[in-house]
Amino acid sequence: MIIDTPKISRRSFIIGSAAIGSGLALGMNIPFGPRVARAADGSPEVTAWVVIRPDDTVVIRIARSEMGQGTLTGLAQMCAEELECDWSKVTTEYPTPGQSVARKRAWGDFSTGGSRGIRESHEYVRKGGATARVMLVQAAADAWKVPAAECSVANSVITHGPSGRKTTFGAVAEAASRITPPKDVPLKDPKTWKLIGKPIKRLDTTDKLTGKQIYGADLTLPGMLNATIKECPVFGGKVKSFDAAKVAGMKGVKKVVQVGDTAVAVIADTWWQAKTALDALPIVWDEGENAKVSSASIADLLKAGLDADQAFVGNQNGDAKTAIAGAAKRVEAVYAYPYQNHAAMEPMNATARYTADKCEVWCGTQNGEAAFAATLTASGLPADKCEVYKLLLGGGFGRRGAFHDYVRQAVLVAKQMPGVPVKLLWTREEDMTQGRYHPVTQCKLVGGFDAGNNLTGLHMRISGQSILTAVRPEALKDGADPATFQGVVPSGEFEFGYSVPNLLIDHAMRNPHVPPGFWRGVNINQNAIYIECFMDELAQAAGQDALEFRRKLMAKHPKHLAVLNAVAERAGWGKPAPQGVFRGLAQMKAFNSYVAACAEISVSGDNKVKIQRIVCATDPGYAVNPAQIERQIAGSFVYGLSAVFDQECTVKNGRIEQTNFNTYNSMRIAQMPKVEAIVMPSGGFWGGVGEPTICVAAPAVLNAYFAATGKRIRSFPLKNHGIALV
Amino acid sequence: MANARINMPATAKRGEIIEIKTLVQHTMETGFRRSYLGVPLARDIINRFVCTYNGVEICRVELHPSISANPYLAFSTVATESGTLVFNWSGDNGFTATESASISVV
Amino acid sequence: MKHGSRRQFLAASGGLAIGAVLPTRAAAQLARVPPNNMPDVIRKLVGPAPIKPGKVKIGLPPLVENGNLVPLSISVESPMTEADHVKAIHVFTEKNPLPETVSFYLGPRAGRADIATRIRLADTQTVVAIAQLSDGSFWSDSTHVIVTLAACLEEL
Numbered sequence: 008m009i010i011d012t013p014k015i016s017r018r019s020f021i022i023g024s025a026a027i028g029s030g031l032a033l034g035m036n037i038p039f040g041p042r043v044a045r046a047a048d049g050s051p052e053v054t055a056w057v058v059i060r061p062d063d064t065v066v067i068r069i070a071r072s073e074m075g076q077g078t079l080t081g082l083a084q085m086c087a088e089e090l091e092c093d094w095s096k097v098t099t100e101y102p103t104p105g106q107s108v109a110r111k112r113a114w115g116d117f118s119t120g121g122s123r124g125i126r127e128s129h130e131y132v133r134k135g136g137a138t139a140r141v142m143l144v145q146a147a148a149d150a151w152k153v154p155a156a157e158c159s160v161a162n163s164v165i166t167h168g169p170s171g172r173k174t175t176f177g178a179v180a181e182a183a184s185r186i187t188p189p190k191d192v193p194l195k196d197p198k199t200w201k202l203i204g205k206p207i208k209r210l211d212t213t214d215k216l217t218g219k220q221i222y223g224a225d226l227t228l229p230g231m232l233n234a235t236i237k238e239c240p241v242f243g244g245k246v247k248s249f250d251a252a253k254v255a256g257m258k259g260v261k262k263v264v265q266v267g268d269t270a271v272a273v274i275a276d277t278w279w280q281a282k283t284a285l286d287a288l289p290i291v292w293d294e295g296e297n298a299k300v301s302s303a304s305i306a307d308l309l310k311a312g313l314d315a316d317q318a319f320v321g322n323q324n325g326d327a328k329t330a331i332a333g334a335a336k337r338v339e340a341v342y343a344y345p346y347q348n349h350a351a352m353e354p355m356n357a358t359a360r361y362t363a364d365k366c367e368v369w370c371g372t373q374n375g376e377a378a379f380a381a382t383l384t385a386s387g388l389p390a391d392k393c394e395v396y397k398l399l400l401g402g403g404f405g406r407r408g409a410f411h412d413y414v415r416q417a418v419l420v421a422k423q424m425p426g427v428p429v430k431l432l433w434t435r436e437e438d439m440t441q442g443r444y445h446p447v448t449q450c451k452l453v454g455g456f457d458a459g460n461n462l463t464g465l466h467m468r469i470s471g472q473s474i475l476t477a478v479r480p481e482a483l484k485d486g487a488d489p490a491t492f493q494g495v496v497p498s499g500e501f502e503f504g505y506s507v508p509n510l511l512i513d514h515a516m517r518n519p520h521v522p523p524g525f526w527r528g529v530n531i532n533q534n535a536i537y538i539e540c541f542m543d544e545l546a547q548a549a550g551q552d553a554l555e556f557r558r559k560l561m562a563k564h565p566k567h568l569a570v571l572n573a574v575a576e577r578a579g580w581g582k583p584a585p586q587g588v589f590r591g592l593a594q595m596k597a598f599n600s601y602v603a604a605c606a607e608i609s610v611s612g613d614n615k616v617k618i619q620r621i622v623c624a625t626d627p628g629y630a631v632n633p634a635q636i637e638r639q640i641a642g643s644f645v646y647g648l649s650a651v652f653d654q655e656c657t658v659k660n661g662r663i664e665q666t667n668f669n670t671y672n673s674m675r676i677a678q679m680p681k682v683e684a685i686v687m688p689s690g691g692f693w694g695g696v697g698e699p700t701i702c703v704a705a706p707a708v709l710n711a712y713f714a715a716t717g718k719r720i721r722s723f724p725l726k727n728h729g730i731a732l733v
Numbered sequence: 734m735a736n737a738r739i740n741m742p743a744t745a746k747r748g749e750i751i752e753i754k755t756l757v758q759h760t761m762e763t764g765f766r767r768s769y770l771g772v773p774l775a776r777d778i779i780n781r782f783v784c785t786y787n788g789v790e791i792c793r794v795e796l797h798p799s800i801s802a803n804p805y806l807a808f809s810t811v812a813t814e815s816g817t818l819v820f821n822w823s824g825d826n827g828f829t830a831t832e833s834a835s836i837s838v839v
Numbered sequence: 840m841k842h843g844s845r846r847q848f849l850a851a852s853g854g855l856a857i858g859a860v861l862p863t864r865a866a867a868q869l870a871r872v873p874p875n876n877m878p879d880v881i882r883k884l885v886g887p888a889p890i891k892p893g894k895v896k897i898g899l900p901p902l903v904e905n906g907n908l909v910p911l912s913i914s915v916e917s918p919m920t921e922a923d924h925v926k927a928i929h930v931f932t933e934k935n936p937l938p939e940t941v942s943f944y945l946g947p948r949a950g951r952a953d954i955a956t957r958i959r960l961a962d963t964q965t966v967v968a969i970a971q972l973s974d975g976s977f978w979s980d981s982t983h984v985i986v987t988l989a990a991c992l993e994e995l
Contacts, residue, residue: 108901118987317770380904390901409988411904476769479988481906481961486767516769637988750950762957765936791948799932799940799959801908807955809893 014375027399043184046100051184053142055102055113056086056135057526059180063163067094067136069099070107070114071124072373073211074403075642076208076697077635078124080209082132084631085125088202089136089195092176093163099210104379118374119409120525122598122695125631129693130194137192139183141508146183147174157545197629197690206634211399222401223356223371228428231358232261234420235281235434236272238441241661242520254284263288264423272420278432297520298661305447305519305658306343312482312515313341314453319516322491322612325509330464334455338548340541343722344533345655346663349526350671353401354438355413359421360428361386366418367428371400373408381411385418404646405525409478410443436666443524444656444663447474452541455509460549462560464509467495467537473516474523474530488516493597494534494702500599500694501531504567505542505560507692521658527646531597531702535653539593539706540721543713553592553710554580566626566689567594570603573624573685578605588619589709593703600627600694606680606707611716615733616725618648618680621704627694636696637684639705643701644682651674651705652725652732678732734819735759744837745812749804753784753792754807757822757830763798779824782806787816798826812838874964877931877938881969885977886927895928895970895980898955902985906960909984915952915970919945925952927971936965960986 050060053153058066067086073079083099102114115131140160147165148155151172159166163176180276197203214220234290239245249271251263259280266272275281312318331337358371366386372378372395379395386393395414400407415429433441448471455464473488482489491514495503503512526532546556555573561568571594575581584590587609594603607619623640630636653672657664665671712730713719720728736758745751764776782794782804792808804822813839817836822830881890898912917925924947930940943954952970960966967981 083877104902112985319771374987376902376985377904380900380902380985383900383902384904474771479905480766483767486769486771486773520767752953754955763936771973785939786948789948790948793946795939795942797937797939797941799935799937801957801959805955805957806943807912808943808945809951809953811950813948 014638022374025693029318033153033558043181046610051180053139053180053183054135054188055110057090057139058448059143059176061177061180063093063096063162063175063177065090065097065176067097068101068102068114069421070102070117070375071128072117072119072375072397072400072403073372074119074371074373074400074407076124076639077209077632078697079211080120081125081631081635082128083210084202084207085129086136088200089133090140091160091162094164094202094207097210101375101397103394103396104375105167105390107376108379108390115573118408119403120373120405120424121179121701122600122697124697126599126628126693126695129562133194134192137194138188140190141192142183142186143176143179145186146179150174150179150182168216175246176679189359201630203631204633206383207632220399222232222353222522223369223398224353224401224432226358226398226430227370228358228360228369231428231430232274232276232424233278233281234272234274234429235278235285235437236270236416236420236431237265237285237290237437238270239294240440240663241292241294241296241298243520244292244294246271247291249288249290251288254288257284257287260284262423264420267534268420272416272431273664274420274424276431278430282434285498294661294711300661301659302518302657306449308517308519309447309449309470310515311344312590313449313468315470315515317515318468318513319487319491320511320513321487321489321495322495322503322510322512324377324497324507325464327466327509327511330509331453331455331466332466334457334463336456336460336546336548338454338456340452340544340719340721341449342537342540343449344447344536345723346447346521346658347526347650348439348442348656348663348665348671349524350403350439350654350661350668351400351402351404351406354433354435355406355441356430356432357414357417357457358428359414359417360426361418361421362426366421368395368414368417369398369412370395370417371398371403371407372411372414373400373403373405377409378411381414382418385415386422404527405529406443409411409525412441435668439666439671440663442656442663443522445532446474446523446530447519447521448472450533450537452537454545454548454566456549460551462507462545462549465507465511467512467535467541468515468516469513470515472518472523474525475668476516476518478525488514492534493530494595495538500597502564502596504564504594505557506563519658520661521663527643528597528698528701531595531699532647532650532705535593535595535702536706536709536723539703540709543710544719545589547646552581566601567596570594570624570626570687570690573621573687574603574605577624577683577685578607578620578622580605589711589714591707591714592710593706593710595699595702597699597702598695600625600696600699602626602699602703604700604703604707606704606711608708608711608715610712611733614728614730616708616712616730617733618678618708620681620683621707622683622685623700623703624685624687625696625700626689627696627699628688628690628692630686630688633686636686637682639696640684640700641679641682642703643698645674645679647701647704648732651708651723652730655727674732735822735828737820737830737832739832739834741818741834741836743835744839747812747814747838749812750809751812752809753818754805754821755782755832756803756805757760758803759822759824761798761800761802761804765798777825779804779822779828781823783821784808784810786810786816787789787814803813804806806808814838833836874933875935877933877940877967880933881967885969886978888975889978890969890979892979894978895968897966897968897980897982899966899982899984901983902987903960904986905988906962906986909958909960911953911958911966911967912953912955915978915994917952917972919947919949919952921947922973924950924973925970926973928952928954928968929971930958931967931969932958932960932964933966935959935961940966960984962986
């Protein structure tokens with residue numbers, strides 16, 4: 008059998024790899040080992056994860072999406088650790104989802120969300136690096152005709168101990184790529200890690216600082232046109248009619264097109280021309296029933312659920328209702344949390360080019376495969392005729408993971424201009440009003456004490472919107488949405504950190520028409536406020552210190568307690584705070600990590616809050632890049648504190664009212680508190696980093712606010728109470 | 734009466750194989766879902782489709798809950814003679830729908 | 840279909856690429872929704888006859904965003920004569936609550952054994968199509984579909 012030398016082109020890369028996939032699996036007997044898969048420049052793949060160039064550059068393939076959270080660097084660190092390559096020569100590339108499909112998901116899952124990027128791929132990414140290392144060493148050993156066991160490897164250099172001979176990865180990569188990959192290569196003991204666990208500088212910072220980095224919104228392609236779009240502002244409504252003739256003559260306008268049943272787009276030479284024309288275009292909407300809905304009607308709907316008979320149970324032991332009914336003292340509070348938008352800095356966008364033979368999409372996405380699936384559906388073309396090229400995202404936060412409406416729209420628009428690349432970029436107003444919102448909820452908490460001020464019962468009734476019902480109904484369990492109970496479930500990644508003798512946590516599901524989505528942290532944001540603020544209310548009612556009150560309930564939750572104790576100790580809880588400074592605490596387990604925060608704030612006479620400092624502790628099991636974790640903590644606080652102070656999306660006439668940052672503010676640098684991060688990995692499990700910490704800042708600040716003023720705030724954002732962050 | 738649509742050519746040459754596409758409006762409630770109040774939603778699906786060509790059955794389909802809402806069914810038949818094709822859907826709760834289409838075979 | 844035989848399935852259809860070392864945990868997550876009793880249901884339909892791979896070609900996208908409306912086409916090589924034709928095409932899914940999905944009963948008047956419909960897929964899974972021929976033989980094809988939205992919600 009003759010082995011072709013694969014041509015150096017991406018097309019043959021795909022063909023070659025598909026052939027390899029099937030060749031190996033069918034057990035075809037190919038002499039000299041399997042055909043070599045190559046990168047676009049001809050450099051050989053040692054494994055699907057690692058391409059090595061003759062100059063020893065190591066290209067590590069990353070399936071997940073980088074969106075500022077540092078996963079790109081973290082995954083590369085893990086692969087490089089096992090590979091034993093020279094880190095200074097590491098670079099990364101994204102395989103495309105088309106390649107993934109053609110190679111039967113050689114790189115595993117592309118989806119980047121749920122704080123899973125590192126913790127779910129660490130094992131196979133490390134294996135990819137380890138397997139490549141073994142093959143490289145074997146290739147060198149074969150060339151020298153010595154046993155591989157006599158060779159050592161470090162920094163891309165392979166050394167034969169007894170003879171002192173050396174070679175580099177680049178020199179043996181070609182030969183290594185022809186070796187059948189060994190199965191089950193053992194991974195390094197974490198105690199011997201040299202790269203993992205180090206605060207290594209990120210791989211993507213320089214290009215971002217120099218402006219070289221391209222995001223979806225920056226993309227230009229030869230001959231590209233620009234488009235912008237308007238979807239019916241009332242969710243569930245449709246396009247009734249539009250008068251294209253009114254704008255057809257405007258400068259640069261190429262076409263006015265309806266997109267599906269619900270949207271209209273203008274395609275023009277420049278984006279500004281498209282936007283100007285779209286603003287001028289008369290559109291008549293068939294708004295439908297939902298035009299009657301308002302924030303007030305939604306609040307009424309939710310309020311009724313607080314006392315409804317039926318609710319889905321998320322956590323239960325004993326008989327909370329009876330315990331509370333017979334309690335010596337009863338404490339009750341009702342909280343409410345609003346809709347919020349992701350408000351990523353980069354509005355939704357995608358560029359598409361469609362012909363009957365090929366549909367290509369360029370976009371930022373948290374899930375390349377989902378973007379690819381949307382492309383397949385919208386184009387109607389088969390998988391081998393489609394491709395998605397992932398670009399960096401200017402913010403994901405969950406908006407670009409489960410929803411590829413902007414990809415579907417871009418393809419449908421591009422289909423109207425076959426052969427021409429069209430960049431569809433939403434306006435800020437469209438981005439603000441066509442979100443997938445953090446769901447709206449209210450919560451009634453009731454606690455009961457015995458005569459000795461011991462907590463004997465707790466009932467937490469959540470009333471509000473389920474995300475899964477709208478987004479993934481197949482994941483409902485007998486109609487219940489398990490995601491609603493994040494942070495308060497009996498066990499697992501979101502385990503409740505308290506032991507209460509009679510506990511009931513339940514959810515009366517009420518689903519308004521506003522489309523919900525996964526907003527960074529998802530349901531831990533409001534659940535942490537609900538439970539951690541109420542814990543303080545209970546402590547106060549019992550006349551106990553907030554920390555001591557919690558500690559008594561956490562004896563069976565040592566890891567939750569450890570992070571809480573860590574922040575308390577660092578913040579000096581129990582010792583007097585500086586004059587005018589007040590403290591508040593919060594803790595939760597989320598996405599398999601244990602997190603806690605202690606906030607120190609001061610409040611001026613006219614309700615201006617200055618957050619002096621937040622101490623935060625996280626135990627994510629293992630810490631791949633501690634510096635990156637500290638930054639994620641700080642970043643999550645920007646997001647979470649902006650939300651609690653300044654952000655809500657209200658509904659009027661069925662549509663979202665907030666259209667830009669003038670009514671949806673975000674924290675500024677001067678307002679940012681000092682963040683002291685304690686990264687305390689206790690080993691033995693892998694917890695997430697991107698999201699967990701977001702949920703503890705707000706309740707810690709709110710508890711500190713009570714300490715400062717004696718006032719409990721139970722509805723948000725704080726600006727509605729005249730409270731401002733300074 | 735449910736909305737049903739048939740897409741097939743109005744004329745064909747004798748012996749030609751024609752494609753027939755059918756669509757009928759129906760929620761196809763699987764019976765595995767529960768409402769937001771936890772109440773099980775009873776199964777309510779179309780479970781049978783029959784197409785006859787001048788009275789002779791040319792295609793029969795058994796549908797189960799895994800068929801998407803608004804069932805789309807497409808199949809082929811040989812244009813043997815001019816006449817009428819009758820399409821009939823039936824299912825739970827006494828659901829029935831009927832459509833017909835003429836074909837002229839030359 | 841047991842987890843092990845699903846891997847055989849994938850391998851037989853040209854399935855596991857180099858470097859794809861999916862450890863048990865990740866694979867278990869991909870198989871998060873437990874399989875139904877598809878093999879039993881198939882066996883009950885077919886009886887003792889062997890099911891031969893071939894003649895049948897399933898058209899399904901390799902991935903879909905959500906599983907509510909997945910276009911499915913099936914074509915079976917057959918002259919569709921009185922003497923030699925496809926009597927029925929049966930479709931099964933590995934992980935939907937019920938494995939039976941749809942059955943098309945054809946005959947020589949069909950001209951071609953080509954059908955299409957739209958199905959629901961509860962999760963990433965394998966879909967099997969079995970054609971019953973007039974000579975009593977059974978032929979099959981299977982394909983794997985990734986439901987990408989499922990991946991967002993793994994830990995729930």
